[in-house]
Amino acid sequence: MVVEVRRPDHPPEPALCFMSSDLEDMVPHEDDPVVIFVVIMGRKVHRVPVDQESSADVMFWSIFNSLQLSPDQLKSYDGCLFGFAGDQGEVRGYIELRMTFSNGTSTWIINVKYIIVNVSLTYNLFLGRLSLNRLSVVASTRHMKMNMCSLDGGVITIKSDQKTTKKACISPKKSKERHDQKA
Numbered sequence: 422m423v424v425e426v427r428r429p430d431h432p433p434e435p436a437l438c439f440m441s442s443d444l445e446d447m448v449p450h451e452d453d454p455v456v457i458f459v460v461i462m463g464r465k466v467h468r469v470p471v472d473q474e475s476s477a478d479v480m481f482w483s484i485f486n487s488l489q490l491s492p493d494q495l496k497s498y499d500g501c502l503f504g505f506a507g508d509q510g511e512v513r514g515y516i517e518l519r520m521t522f523s524n525g526t527s528t529w530i531i532n533v534k535y536i537i538v539n540v541s542l543t544y545n546l547f548l549g550r551l552s553l554n555r556l557s558v559v560a561s562t563r564h565m566k567m568n569m570c571s572l573d574g575g576v577i578t579i580k581s582d583q584k585t586t587k588k589a590c591i592s593p594k595k596s597k598e599r600h601d602q603k604a
Contacts, residue, residue: 435576437559437568447565448583455560455567455581459548460521462488467585468544471560471567475549477502480535482513484545490516495537502538510538522556524578527571531555 455471466484479502495514502510520533533552553560560567565581 434557434570435574437557437570437576439561439564439566439568443561443564443566443578446580450565450583453562453565453581453583455562455565456544456585457548457567457579458582458585460523461518464488466545467582469546469548470544471553471558472547472549473553473560475547476551477536478533478547478549478552480516480537480546481542481544482537482539483541485513485516485537498536500536502536510540513537513539520552522569522577522579524580527573527575527577529556529569529571529577 457469457471458465458467459469460466466488492513494516496516498512498515500512502512515534515536517532517534519530521528521530523529531552535546552558556569558567558569565583567579567581569577569579571577
């Protein structure tokens with residue numbers, strides 16, 4: 422027996438599942454992460470991993486600058502973040518910005534509190550558990566997609582950008598290893 426408890430002011434949530442038909446437009450892969458693009462301040466931001474391991478939503482200093490945000494907009498952040506290539510990242514502060522998710526037919530906009538970190542990575546920001554849980558996201562690395570409930574009770578499916586992900590995931594070390602194997 423399944424008992425579902427729902428607040429009366431919320432519409433019923435749809436099932437967030439993936440089918441074999443969701444594999445049709447996917448390039449076969451071994452271990453690619455789900456990496457999407459989002460819209461922040463009207464600009465597409467690529468190389469955004471759906472990071473279920475991260476407890477924070479993190480924006481890197483380089484994308485902060487490319488969005489032409491001012492350091493004066495940053496609020497103080499006293500915490501530390503660990504886990505970026507095994508190092509502690511320099512936290513510059515935090516900022517709250519609107520982030521838009523869209524699949525072309527449905528759109529969801531939320532305010533996200535990004536911790537700004539001065540670390541150089543191939544990604545622009547990490548979408549962590551805070552936002553993923555607010556959006557009721559279910560991600561599938563096998564299907565290279567994430568599903569979330571839309572406000573009208575439907576499902577918004579966001580596809581991973583596999584082409585961009587492949588380019589971003591080739592680090593200098595991996596590139597050297599592949600070169601050495603070919604030689």
